[in-house]
Amino acid sequence: MPPPGAPAEELLVARLRSHARRLFWPAALLVATVGVTAYLYDNLPEGYENWMLLAGAGIIVLLLVVMPFLFWISRTFTITTRRVIVREGLGSRRRREVSHMRGYSISIRRGPLQRVWGAGTITLSDGADEPVRLVNVPMASLVHEVLADQIEVNQILAHRDAQSASRGY
Template sequence: MPYPDDLLVEGERVVVHKHPHWKMLLVPVLVFLVTVGLGAFLAALVSAQSWAGIAWIAIAVVGVVLIVWLTLVPLVRWRTTHFVVTTRRVLVREGVLSRQGIDIPMARVNSVQFRHTVLERVLGCGTLVIESGSDEPLEFHDVPGVERVHALLYQETDDDLPGGCRR
């Protein structure tokens, strides 16, 4: 899904648009599978009881609440989190009902670093660290293809420097 063009300024184009890495969805998927499996097991266990109808309703209600809270909410949160690098800035947007975001102009980016653990290298993600002219460095966790994003971001900041090919 491309980043909405109406949120970009004139002459700005998207270089990279990513959601957090899919590894953030492993626990919600596991919770979904365990909840459905446990619910089916409990429903079969009480099926011979005289109060089975009430138990099935209770199992279904608890199952739906757990699936919405521990699976659907993290999925929507993942889907509505955007990490975007444009030709002029780095944008991060998070949230569904209440949104929050940060924009870092390319001219204010001092350095770009990345790091990843062995597992993150296998999965193809990592943490991107951007130092700007402001306070502490900003860390963006679970960025897919972090080395490629790092290289593209470095290229965009280098192109904005005097003597670069932009400006």
């Protein structure tokens, strides 16, 4: 702990993405597309050419494999000792932050499949701004505990600093 009145250093606690299970179907489609393309290459019916097969396979892979992966990788949740940062977006980035010092309520919602995988959607609401949602977070119970601990530690530090400032230390 830093001495009273000294600013606490901001440290990285965790950096997360949504649960990767949503990439199962794109990965299965990639394997199937490569398999079908390899089987049909040079075995196409009369009137079709190999470039048509490759172009079709390329479009399928681009739209149904690469795009879902890019959307998944473009959203990150960062938890530090001072705040929670949510970054999302491919072309233009959107960034939202919630400070632990300010305090907020934490709610967790878990569907049946999320319970099986240990994931969940965590909503952070400070009552003033729009709630921040950490969608489909892996190890949701652990993330919930970490956030609650960070709020508690930051409020203890703020109270301690306020007490030492009022005493003139």
